[in-house]
Amino acid sequence: MTPPRRHGVARTLSKLGICSRTEAAKRVRAGRVKLNGRVVLDPEHPVVQGRDRLELDGSAVEVERCYVMLNKPRGLVTTVSDEKGRDTVYRCLEDAELPWLAPVGRLDKASEGLLLLCNDPEWAASITDPAVGPDKTYHVQVDTLPDAELLNSMRLGLDAGGGHLHAKAVRLLRAGERNSWLEVVLDEGRNRHIRRLLEAHGVGVLRLVRVAVGGLQLGDVPKGGWRRLDAGEVAGLLPAGR
Template identity: 65%
Template structure:
């Protein structure tokens, strides 16, 4: 017996296709902006089989949405979410005048962190970028509140058990030192929550600034803080190619 194609709720189909968030999809559906096989559907849980049903939003075919790949130089103080329950400013403030379709963050940076953050409306591409099995290198420049010794650099690379979770850096390099602090370059090949801050805290080292400067072969470069640009096709392909 052949397996039947899976059915999913209409709102989930829209969000998984990358055209909007699931909450926004439900709002569009309730407003009568979405049709299935030519009929307006107002039920966000209406069952849809991808590839068998023709879905349109505002008369435009769902499969016709242009795929966009965007890099942002995230400023410190913004949270990586579409809407914050505490009313804090989010990364979407940087796109206020962009007139772009819905884009989802590809990975995250916490509120206090800065630098390279990716966005896309292509869920399959995003899944490849964030797949932990691929081990895509992410490079950070981190200002710490101490002058690191060679022993500390070695310990950060060797790793530490922090509340039952093993935290380690793939590479750690001392970039420069000041009178009382220093800058490190730290490369990770995994994406644990607040990994660098927790790893350093386990060695009683505080973080003054944390800037992501590279993902795979894509560098932040001279993109201004709060600025964004579209990735070129070769850049987008190269990130997902491994």
């Protein structure tokens, strides 16, 4: 028989999608959390999931799973809070009546487009898992007119910063006189993956927009806007058999 899973109170609240683990610890220390009817002040006090009863501010902890897609504008950082005081993606959700949500993966400050947020850590882990997660598709404006050799080199990839960077697929979308747009598909996402891959070939990125995660398209969600995912979209991003 598998023993019940135990986690600290703060981690449990975070895993349930109530708030971040740091914020949960603050709420526990402030005496706002009860475990089986008694106030706990230790964020690491063990909780048996499925057996113990948690209350926050006098109300039972009940979680409504929520999944959101956001069209992230350029210039916002993908984090709950920023030590440098920069605007975060949560600025786009300030007036939304939503539960606490965490970003699913990241888009760097200069990047735009489809960003997922949810309060379901297990679902988020499956989306970001390079082994089973869905592909991510980007439209990238570059400061050159690429040839077939460059596109093939991006597919083959290179070793940089302790890992192999490559594009699962890449094609030319359109070209102007001095710059062009590429469609790049990744089956994993390392830090600044596309930018580093192109920089290694002497190519600069002018814009980078994530337009799809798996079969989920950014579509007509306005910049800075968001919408909830429906049940079919949530299930459609999971690997087969889950």
